Amino acid sequence: MASTKSFIPVLLVIVTMSSMILEARQLLQTTTQPNFPGIPTFPRPTTLPPLPSIPTFSQGSLPPLPTNIPSLPKLTMPPLQSFPTNIPTIPSLNIPPLPAVTSLPNIPTSIPTTFPSIPFLSSPPSST
Template identity: 50%
Template sequence: MGYFNCISLAFLMALSFPSINVGQAARHLQQLPPMPILSTATLPPLPSIPYLPQPTIPTMPRPGVLPPLPTMPALPSLPSVPRATLPPLPSMPSIPTAIPSIPFLSPPPSPPATPWNTPLFFSIY
């Protein structure tokens, strides 16, 4: 809102500056002495425009006097176009809507317990 007020104030000031100058110019013109009356020079009269001869308009023939238009000849009949039969289109495969189940793999079997891979057996080398 403050931005709008600033813009409107700047716009109002920009409009007021030219009007101040116009007011000063009008006051200056009012304070000048009156202008002397100048004699008006008489101009010679303008020459008259000569009338140009008007062209004669030819008479148009009456609508009933025109000859009749020729008749159009009969168009020959077009031969019949053989119909092309299209083979039947294959049916669209149906899109499955059910989500298939994902087979989960069982973990690999653990190796049999031997004395060499048990944690209780420590080998000393």
């Protein structure tokens, strides 16, 4: 039953491909070229129009630059205020010391030769 279900679509694909190949061959064997409309020709200008002239602007006159630079007036700053002498002191915090580390976790020195296995990924047990 399953083979007939897949046989019919395969047969339809083969028939479709063969008909496409036959039609393509027939198109290649035709000797007449299709008539395309010609490209219209547009009249070409014989001379370019003259470029516009650049207008001339009148030259303005600038006043002469000053030779001496004026100095800025000297500013005097008022004296800084004195800081108060009765600043309250910041209380110190007493933090208890941390407990000393006496033992470290045991680190294995040898690599185990058997690893735990996952049941569905491991091979079945041998029967011998």
